[in-house]
Amino acid sequence: MALIKAALLGFGTVGQGVYEALKTHREQLKAVLGEEVVIEGILVKDGSKQRDVDEHVLVTTDFEEILQIEGLQIVFEAIVGEEPGFTYLSKALEKGCHVITANKVMFARHGRTLLDKAEKLERFVGFEATTAGGTPIIRSIAQLLQVNEIHSVEAILNGTSNYILTNMREKGLPFQDVLKRAQELGYAEADPASDIEGHDAFFKLMILSELSFGETPEWKDVERKGITDVTSEQIAVFKDWGFKVKHLARIRRDRDQFISSVKPVLVDAAHPLYGVEDVQNAIMVETSLAGKVTVQGAGAGKLPTASAMVEDLTYVLQSNSTFARKKKIAPFAAGSLAEEADRTLVGEYAVIGSSVGFHGTDGVDILKQEVKDDLVYLLIKCQASTAELLEENPDLVVYEVAGKVKEAWVQSEKKDLLLQKVINL
Structure with a gap:
């Protein structure tokens, strides 16, 4: 049976999840693709650590060695930060590889550049894992864009913040106590600022904006506020009034400008995201024909994120095409x-x-x-x-x-x- 050769850039939580998913679902992938997917190389920061991988796998700190793998077709990228991930994926595309990334910060800034390059080179960029882990929103939006116009996107994009707000409401606990528990459970990092201050959700919203509208607002114009000032007393009063506090990322196009924010807001039982609790993510897209479409699922974690990346793999190998991208929407005509x-x-x-x-x-x-x-x-x-x-x-x-x-x-x-x-x- 022919082999599909792949490499992993980064072997932290997400990278290990991809490696594990490819091994545990080897037979399912064979049945779907008709070929076996094999990791041939892994790029790491520290070459001295022992890693539980097959003997044939090249483990290296030198990206050029990854590019020299004969017959390399797929590069999975799970590095934190803009660089060197952007440079590595650019080079991988130029080498003729399809690339699949979970790097939301890098893709928020450089996604359009990578997509344009991939289109010229007739390669594929998979980025499902950049927005909501195992929640398949990227392909859902891409499918909607075949006919529908997207009017707005409204989403819970950070499982840590959603977990904290849920437990503050249900258990009546103060913010710091719930944050500590989230860290103990592995839902929050030792430094949780990216989650609780809204940076993580902001980057994900910018990716969804690019996909939905073909561009993003000026980043400085997006209202961003975290959840650190939300108190259990406020939540209790709002609960009595029939509201829940949700940390929502929202964007819509208004003529030639965007209205966008990432901040705590109140939702009532009629709102589509009212019942999304704990570490779950959900995205509601309002469209011209399908109306409001909501997708919900696990927002983060090793296997949900790995699932998104492996599904991207099957998509590219079955269709060998790039995701549809939304063209810029013209503003209303003069005199409207x-x-x-x-x-x-x-x-x-x-x-x-x-x-x-x-x-x-x-x-x-x-x-x-x-x-x-x-x-x-x-x-x-x-x-x-x-x-x-x-x-x-x-x-x-x-x-x-x-x-x-x-x-x-x-x-x-x-x-x-x-x-x-x-x-x-």
């Missing part, structure tokens, strides 16, 4: 209704303060009110955005209620006429 109209944001927000008063906002309606531990909790509806509320009222804590923020288009000549389009964020 959208350009002639004024926009007013009408939304629901939970606000917290020692004494709540509002400045710079119109028509504040109080929907709920509660006083707890000398703090006033209000659920309000008003014509303002989160940023505007905080700018005018910097002493308040503000949570947006997801799905309750709407844009009303008001015709400039008739300010009192509400026009057709209402868009859920």
Whole structure:
């Protein structure tokens, strides 16, 4: 039987998972591909360590030795950080290899470059594992893009943050206690900043933006806030009101700009991501024909991530093609209704303060009110955005209620006429 020769760049948790998956599922892969996939080389940082791999496998610290493997077809990359992963994959493509990566930071910055290069060289770049581990969102979006236009993406993209918020709510524990437990269970790193401050979810959102819209917003324009300021007291009040705090990554295209954020928001039982708990990830894509499509699954871990990379392998070997990529969407034509109209944001927000008063906002309606531990909790509806509320009222804590923020288009000549389009964020 013919062999498909592959190499692994990096042999940490993910790299070991790929190696293990290829060995334990060898017969399944043979049945699907008609050929056997064999790891011929592994690139490591420390060549002195003993590794539990087959005797024939080349273990090296020199990437050039990997490239010299005769008949090499596939390169799996599981290195942390932008470099040297980007350089290695560029060289592997030039060598004629298909490449499959789990490196979200590198791919968020350089994914378009790699995809363009692969297209010219008629090679494949697999990146399913960069966004949500074993949750197959990349191929799902690629399939939707055959016909549908994607209007928005809304997702829980970090299992660590979701685990922490779930357990703070269900067990009434403070943030630090749940974070410590997450570290003990291996859900959080010793330095958890990337997860709890929203960096990990941000990079994943940028990858989904590139795939869905053909480009990303200016990174500095994306609102990013972590979960470290979320308290168990806040969660308890919101729970009584029927809300859960979720750390959501969201993006949608608005004419020639993006509206995007990674931050804690409130969701109610009607929201598609309300029931996504613990370390699970989920992505909801709103499309022109299929409506709202939600995909849920394991967000991280050795085997879920390895699963995504191995599925990419079978995809390339069966179809020998690159993923479909979304072309840039043109803005509305000049003179369109959208350009002639004024926009007013009408939304629901939970606000917290020692004494709540509002400045710079119109028509504040109080929907709920509660006083707890000398703090006033209000659920309000008003014509303002989160940023505007905080700018005018910097002493308040503000949570947006997801799905309750709407844009009303008001015709400039008739300010009192509400026009057709209402868009859920």
